[in-house]
Amino acid sequence: MNRITQTFAVLQSNHKKALIPFITAGDPNPSLTVELMHSLVKAGSDIIELGVPFSDPMADGPTIQRSSERALKHHVGLHNVLNMVSEFRKENMQTPVVLMGYANPVEAMGYEYFAAQAEKAGVDGVLTVDYPPEECEDWVRCLEKHGLDAIFLLSPTSKQSRIAQVAKLAKGYIYYVSLKGVTGASNLDLENVASKLAELRAVVSIPIGVGFGIRDAEMASAVAKLADAVVVGSRIIEEIERSSQNELLNNVTHLVASMREAIDEQRN
């Protein structure tokens, strides 16, 4: 059993939901990323989504694009991101790490080489936003060969046939995009999420995480009532953006801990 499946199994047996924060590797500074990952774990994160910076993050909103731009100022490439994961693994062998990014940096490195290096570094899953299922059979096979989970997105506009197609390929968990739009938007509609999740669950057997538009502890708690995992990205990036270097780790820890607490309370 790999780390992602293991993590969800343990959470489920404790009747808990997963908290999955997203940060961009190298934002605001490559020297802070590994420390930030450890802080996320201490604050109660179950899985870390680590963004691979890209010059043209088409599916992201302005907040995550800015974080990519800050990282790119430090020339953070995919090989640097893999080094950061290796570094993180020196002290943490439990927490799953999922790389999230776009196809081109992976293509530039080469699938096969990337997958081998990612396995070696201790990566657990990969979400490539612009590789939809019909374009990535070889890619998924390559990830599988190296024990990496292929994470896929589903959205409010995904049709039945699409859900089935994704369900066949997806490993680890499904990332359900809770609204029409890009990351960082703020018009999440819980009723719609609930009804779409029911539709997904009829087909998808792995855990489902919900992200896009989760702005505070209250929203995190509400989503945790519906989903297996809560994914928080832009809100954390905003915290990084507005914090000075000295207070950054503290502020992010505080924010994530408050979400953790809210998510756990929803059980009662």
Added chain:
Amino acid sequence: MNMYNLPDRQGHFGPYGGVFVAETLISALDELREQYDYYRNDAEFQAELANELKHYVGRPSPIYHAKRWSAHLGGAQILLKREDLNHTGAHKVNNTVGQALLARRMGKNRVIAETGAGQHGVATATVAARYGMQCVVYMGAEDVRRQATNVYRMKLLGAEVIPVESGSRTLKDALNEAMRDWVTQVENTFYIIGTVAGPHPYPMMVRDFQIVIGNEAKIQMQETYGRQPDVLIACVGGGSNAIGLFYPYIDEENVRMIGVEAAGKGLDTNKHAATLSKGKPGVLHGNRTYLIQDENGQIIETHSISAGLDYPGVGPEHAWLKDIHRAEYVGITDDEALEAFHALCRFEGIMPALESSHALAYAAKFAPTLAKDQLILVNLSGRGDKDMATVAQMSGITL
């Protein structure tokens, strides 16, 4: 018999093209593909399009023999397909009329577009006004500054122009932003892409709306010269005017096809936009194609004197035509393009767009190597009035 029959059902031209987008865009693209599949074979739709192209755009555009310039160059005869005479002054409107008519049939009353120099934005704003649609144009903040006249032109036509402050603040960032808008308001919005790039069906659909150029040329050449040209030359940024001219000739193997990219300050510098000559295959803006990128797969800023060619990608069909050696792709520098711009003004009384000047410059290089009875057909894709400020500036003149 037509041998060439691409793309495939999933939009592939060999390994290029395809649909590389986030799940959030899939259903919108599915809807577009289904609707377009229907209307491209719908006689009534095609009749309406033909009528608009004739009476609103002013087609067919003539083929003009640049006699004095040809004689001066002393080689093959240079013929110009006069897309500069279209309404709005470029080939772009062929496509925006087509997509706007499709948007109307699909019940979408809001159109959005990305633009670099502003030509596609103007062409979109124009048809939006013509059909009474709401229009939003995304334009890099840097381009908004450089192309103030076109920004005002779009506003006069009733469009809202949104400056994009992210990334390099140019065309590729405008494209990213337009995609985001589309994801967010997909029910009522139609995204009019201006070139033969982006996710399927765009490269095919934009091509289909532009092949009127080559289809007309075939008829006109036969009528006037009793034969087809020996060589076709067109500039390539994304590549829509080039594919429009080339496509109907793909199966005619004795017609050479040459695409001219912007070599900027030179192909050996890092200031160019010669994607097919200097780029590597990768994935950007929804398709697999050649890209100007660094060793980490990050997209690099390009340079060209002509904003319309200043793009780090290229249409996937051109990538394929290059790989199978059906078309050749060459580079022309800023200086060479500028020289051709002046030459056409002086010899023929035609002011070409700087984009088209790249194609003209290569024709000027190539013509002297051919016999005088050979025919080169150059796609004069747009007129140069929009470029007067740039040309003046290059000559050290302030207007």
